[in-house]
Amino acid sequence: MTDDVRSSPHTGTVLPEGRPFWIVDGRAYDFTEWARIHPGGATWFGPSQGRDISALIHTYHRDPVRLRKFLSRYEIEGFTERDVLPKLGVPPFLLEPDFDAARDLPRLNYADEGSLLAEIRTAVNARFAKRDLKRLDRRFDLVTWAIGLAHVAMLGLFVGGLAPAWAFVIVMVLTRTALAGAGHYHLHRRWNDKKRLQTPLGKALFDINYVGTSLIGTDGHVLLHHPYMGSGADVKKTFFDGMLRLHPLLRVPGYTLHKLGICLLGLSMRAREIARFEQRGGNAAIRADFWIVRAWLLVELVACVATGHWLAWLVQFFLTLWFNTFLVVSSHDFEDDAPDDLSVIPVALRDDWAANQICLSYDLTIVGNRWIDLWLSAGLSPHRVHHVLPYQASGFANLKTEATVRAVSEQAGITWERPRNLLFDRFPAVIRHYLFRPVKALPPPSPPAGATPLVSAGGVPIPPGPVERPVRGGQLGMIVRYTADGFRGVGV
Template sequence: MVAAGKLYSWAELAKHNTEEDCWVAIDGKVYDITKWLPIHPGGKNILLLSAGRDVTNLFESYHLVSDKPQALLEKYQVGVVSTLEHPKYVVKSKFYATLKERVRAHFKNTAQDPQSSVATLTRVALVILFQIAMYYVSVFTTTNFLVCCVLALLHGFAETMLAMHLMHDACHAALSHNPTVWKWLGYLFDMMSGASFYAWNHQHVVGHHLYTNVRGSDPDVGEAEFDFRIVTPYTPRLWFHKYQHIYAPILYGLYAFKTRVWDFDAFVRKFNGPIRVNDPQSGDLSFYLLGKLFFVVFRVVLPLAYHDFTKAAIYFVLSELVFGYWLTFTFQVSHIAGNLTFYGTPGKPEEPSEFDEDWAVSQMKTTQDYAHGCVLTNFLTGGLNHQVVHHLFPSIAQDYYPQLVPIVKDVCKQFNITYHIRDNFKDAFQSHIDHLYHMGNDPAFVQLPLSNKNTKKSN
């Protein structure tokens, strides 16, 4: 039950998104947390990322160990939110409450720290050293064309591991309890990859994770009426989409190029897809610019000093294709498949609807795992073959995902909720290709109407 108080629209809430004036909405209540910023145990950056928006499910999923934050919030309430920028999950099920209790008990009983371990820190250190080593070896140790091609592929693999094990964990505060560590690992990713950690946080943390498979809210499923592919029933099908199961996976390799070029949109237009981007801190902007400069110097200028232009261009493309394919295949197979749920919301300027569903249950419906029990797959995907556990508990280090699977399975059985699991990556990948085919060709997968009263779901 939302307490009475002054009413604020989402547009009014959005104006309070700075360090000097920081408001958030949680469960319909509006809180002025400006004074809490400097004393927040998780640091101010994650709160500034949340500023000016509804972060109900972010708050729920990132506070596993204690219920104390909920009690601390009350004294900061200034009103209630009256309109929605994005759809709201209005049901609070016993499923997630029970699951959180079980997971919390697991870490207490096993005396493990959910955000840190020797294995966690060792893994991150190794991928950083691997990236540096592969860059040096691929650029400076040989000019043999075939050897350089192989080394370029390995460098692309090293870039991918850096993203999977450093960038992804750091953006979710899943590496240590120290917010300074998360921030500087993010800056390090900017410098080593040339892609913006700050822009990624908006796309992934406050976009994709809060609104998984929601058209018009999840940046990963698109919102435009014209797109190179269609993955939800709420986008018009065009003639070329009948071939998307063939050309889309090929185009996925361009993802790395796209990311490094289009992240400027977050700093200029202040949007990442449908997600508003708050003003960056000075460090975010500085390391974004330095990252671009370092990328040009280390990936273009220095290689050209040791290799001719054509060969250097080939090595660059090979490396980036590996990076692009690896990331997109890993992410796409987890959410874009025919057995999963997609949600449609009314088109702007109509107000988004409410979901008559629990957020955690929606994560179970929109996400699938694969290759449980395979240590190699765990490492190569950064633990994201356990995507369900990751979405339910994003701030837990990936090293613990396999331990939590039996708990999630047990609670799902208790509440009669399906846990989507594929035997291996091949099956998961095939489910993605099948979905692309049906979306482009099957008459049953037609565009569904959108209502401004009820949010639609498609299974």
């Protein structure tokens, strides 16, 4: 196997080869040189190679108009929007079997002038200077550090016999939730990835609640979920739908064991897979932050087991995992295949990107105070602003700018709904969906050898996904395979 092979044999991921290209507004560019000097770091260019990144260009910058003068320098010939990777370079199990990016990526209005996004951005930029928002980001980080210290202190008190088990469980659930919320915002931030060894621990905190996966979150969450929310390219929904293939009675133990495997071994196996295949030659920067958090999770487990507190660790693992899983899926309407939330958008804005983001995202409330709810909800208290302005670097900045975003939206005819109550509104809905919905059918198997290959709209062959292995033993075999996939790092 040569060093430049980038297709992963374990997940079925197929990444582009040959000259790098990116598509923006129908034109092709080679951003290889620009990636080296990009102010936001080069991280974003690797996963998005071979894709149409128009939505990212227009929605992830405070002033995207300034980018136009750079684009012409890197324009190339030989590629069109029909040449984009059909499966986006992600594991095919995260997409519907017939998904084709050239055909299925949403075409919404996120223009730099005239769109709702442009109006919101103009109003926010006029009201808030960058330095003011950065000051809020620093305060957000200070609170994050304080919560992190409380998390570590509680572990020390508990294993030292100075704190009861019930207090340990409660504090672990709350601090893990809050720290993962901070990691969520850090995942969107700039990242100076020119150094070989680096520790942007804020990003890796996304993993602390056993649900997030920071190593692939840059792509799956930041680059695919946010710009393409609710579409076939939104892998966030598909990620959690995996448990629906189990019988309702098997979903709680199956998903718990699957995630336990990911926590203990699977995500580390996935990191090795990414380094060997999905990052050319394995020469990407060493993600020291990722390995530090992975080691810390094991340290917590070993400390509890060594002091006889293994049951308390399992209880906090279970409660943290399920609370945060339900919390994450509560921030959108994933229960319906065709959500009706878009019916409230004025007809003139039905195809507007920002209008869709606002109406398909839910702000969440628990105690009623937005600043406290920010931490209790893993950063999802101001979720609508976060989706409209994903480049803002903290929940504090989102809360501060919410009134401005709301005013512009209401002026455009979009009613700004009240935040959804997490415990009494959203939790019952998502529990019914994920724990009681009938078994979801497996996707059709890949075509047999010798069959005519599928092609994209541009005539590019669509690589077949990994063949669905027949599952012996019915649902018992399914739960064994699902659990084993967690330990193997398949499914993340």
